[in-house]
Amino acid sequence: MKGVPILEGRYSNILDMFPVECKEFNRIYTFYNNLKEGRFTTTKCKGCGKVSYPPRVICPECYSEKLEWIDLPTRGKVVTIAEKWRGIPICFTPPLIDAWIEFPDGSPVKHVLSRLINCEVGQVKEGDEVQLAVFDVPSHPMDKGKESIMVDRVFFAFEPVK
Amino acid sequence: MSKVNACVIAGGQCKFGVREASYIDMVQEASKACLDDLPDLKPRDIDGLLFASTYVGRNSCQVNPAPVVAERVGLKPTSICTRVDVLCAGGSSGILLAQGLVQSGMAEVVMVLGSEKLYTPERWQIQYGEIAASDHDWDAPQGIGPPPLWFAMQAKDHMKHYGTTREQLAAVSVANYKYGFNNPKGHFQNELTIEEVIEAKEIAAPLGLFDCCPLTDGAAAIIIASEERAKDLSGRPLVYLRGGAQVSLHSVTANWPGKHLGDWPHMKLAAEKAFERAKLSPEDIDVAQVHDCFSISQIIELEELGFCKKGEGGPFMASGQTNLDGKIPVNTDGGLLSCGHPLGATGIRQGIEVVKQLQGRAANQVKGARFGLTHNLSGVNVEHTIVTYGREPKK
Numbered sequence: 001m002k003g004v005p006i007l008e009g010r011y012s013n014i015l016d017m018f019p020v021e022c023k024e025f026n027r028i029y030t031f032y033n034n035l036k037e038g039r040f041t042t043t044k045c046k047g048c049g050k051v052s053y054p055p056r057v058i059c060p061e062c063y064s065e066k067l068e069w070i071d072l073p074t075r076g077k078v079v080t081i082a083e084k085w086r087g088i089p090i091c092f093t094p095p096l097i098d099a100w101i102e103f104p105d106g107s108p109v110k111h112v113l114s115r116l117i118n119c120e121v122g123q124v125k126e127g128d129e130v131q132l133a134v135f136d137v138p139s140h141p142m143d144k145g146k147e148s149i150m151v152d153r154v155f156f157a158f159e160p161v162k
Numbered sequence: 163m164s165k166v167n168a169c170v171i172a173g174g175q176c177k178f179g180v181r182e183a184s185y186i187d188m189v190q191e192a193s194k195a196c197l198d199d200l201p202d203l204k205p206r207d208i209d210g211l212l213f214a215s216t217y218v219g220r221n222s223c224q225v226n227p228a229p230v231v232a233e234r235v236g237l238k239p240t241s242i243c244t245r246v247d248v249l250c251a252g253g254s255s256g257i258l259l260a261q262g263l264v265q266s267g268m269a270e271v272v273m274v275l276g277s278e279k280l281y282t283p284e285r286w287q288i289q290y291g292e293i294a295a296s297d298h299d300w301d302a303p304q305g306i307g308p309p310p311l312w313f314a315m316q317a318k319d320h321m322k323h324y325g326t327t328r329e330q331l332a333a334v335s336v337a338n339y340k341y342g343f344n345n346p347k348g349h350f351q352n353e354l355t356i357e358e359v360i361e362a363k364e365i366a367a368p369l370g371l372f373d374c375c376p377l378t379d380g381a382a383a384i385i386i387a388s389e390e391r392a393k394d395l396s397g398r399p400l401v402y403l404r405g406g407a408q409v410s411l412h413s414v415t416a417n418w419p420g421k422h423l424g425d426w427p428h429m430k431l432a433a434e435k436a437f438e439r440a441k442l443s444p445e446d447i448d449v450a451q452v453h454d455c456f457s458i459s460q461i462i463e464l465e466e467l468g469f470c471k472k473g474e475g476g477p478f479m480a481s482g483q484t485n486l487d488g489k490i491p492v493n494t495d496g497g498l499l500s501c502g503h504p505l506g507a508t509g510i511r512q513g514i515e516v517v518k519q520l521q522g523r524a525a526n527q528v529k530g531a532r533f534g535l536t537h538n539l540s541g542v543n544v545e546h547t548i549v550t551y552g553r554e555p556k557k
């Protein structure tokens with residue numbers, strides 16, 4: 001038997017690299033619901049107009065709680081790209097490719113750092129256009145009354161424009 | 163109201179490296195090394211403990227470690243006993259806090275102790291644990307946490323905007339390993355050539371193995387005391403904490419504050435604030451320990467600290483300006499690249515080296531050094547911490 005028998009086959013929230021996204025545990029669950037529809041969104045303050053990324057439950061500028069969801073661009077240009085083969089956490093398969101992506105002029109969010117998926121090393125070059133790619137993340141169990149239910153999740157990366 | 167000055171009176175570290183020891187073993191080794199540095203100082207003289215550690219909560223499954231540590235090292239704190247978690251800057255944060263506690267009169271003699279046990283029985287857990295070092299919900303799922311990819315991008319942008327070369331990056335590793343050669347408590351004691359650095363296995367291009375600091379276990383301790391107590395306890399030249407700064411302008415990488423990734427305005431601001439508070443300028447500094455977590459980091463840090471012009475960090479390194487006979491000796495005990503980087507212990511290790519330099523007892527002594535500085539960045543470059551030291555207090 002291995003050292004921690006009680007963990008055999010169990011979900012460990014404290015070791016989860018992905019957010020717990022559901023409404024029972026997260027007030028910005030709308031972000032993830034929008035992602036499921038292919039939308040990349042964030043919050044905008046109805047009071048002062050400040051757009052924040054990542055999404056908030058208060059405006060960091062004026063502390064208003066009156067926020068609305070707005071769409072962000074789902075396409076951007078690669079400014080800088082890097083790959084790594086070694087020392088990759090077990091949750092990713094090497095090569096891990098990350099890019100510093102610039103959104104078009106007029107976007108309230110200028111940059112995002114994202115993994116590039118659905119491509120080979122060397123395929124995407126600086127200056128290339130990439131697009132949002134939403135993927136399924138392993139579900140996690142959650143207590144519901146006396147039952148345990150599974151909660152579906154998604155997350156995002158970017159991929160080459162096809 | 164009379165002003166209380168804060169002084170550093172002793173310091174010591176355990177052997178840094180891949181240690182067959184737990185965090186709490188190393189804590190005891192470091193506090194012994196620290197008190198051995200000033201034999202008149204006894205545990206009962208110390209009224210406060212600040213314990214700097216990040217991964218103790220995760221790798222050693224211990225939260226609220228300060229009382230655990232206090233007990234093992236024989237302290238019975240009556241002014242402060244708490245943990246400081248600022249990743250790579252935990253130690254220097256502890257020093258800044260100890261300075262404030264002593265200057266305010268809340269504490270008289272404070273031990274700042276940092277320890278990090280990064281090696282786990284199974285190696286995969288180390289890199290998995292590093293995921294927690296970035297903004298969990300936004301950057302960790304992008305694979306940023308283990309920092310090489312992000313710093314590889316910073317290197318690429320610096321090369322693009324300023325023409326920094328691969329050889330200039332390698333010059334950082336060569337210079338720091340050279341200093342670390344005679345530091346038996348560092349992780350490595352070997353010298354490197356430019357070719358060895360460039361030909362080493364790639365981690366994330368352009369960074370190779372020797373451009374990245376290693377994963378290291380270790381602990382270090384330093385004692386901050388009021389000037390009055392320092393005079394009672396120590397016969398050595400006094401070293402004063404002059405002033406410092408800690409700046410955080412963002413956390414999620416998307417909110418990076420620079421014009422590009424080779425531009426670090428949060429560090430520039432930290433330097434300005436620290437120099438202003440210390441009543442010093444970059445020209446006054448005789449010796450500096452900067453956060454060379456990667457070769458590129460040191461190049462950009464020399465620029466943002468004002469030791470050279472923006473964009474000229476590469477040529478500055480390649481022309482030997484951080485050597486003992488250069489413009490500003492940097493990382494004179496080997497830095498993170500050669501000593502290794504047990505996060506919470508690093509700022510303390512740097513502080514000890516600066517104090518030894520200002521007291522004229524460093525292994526690679528800078529002649530007549532009067533003012534010194536330490537710098538750390540934290541996590542995925544989201545925070546900058548600077549501490550300044552001097553042979554005389556701020557007037």
Ligand SMILES: [Zn+2]
Pocket residue numbers: 045046047048049050059060061062063064
């Ligand atoms: Zn607002």
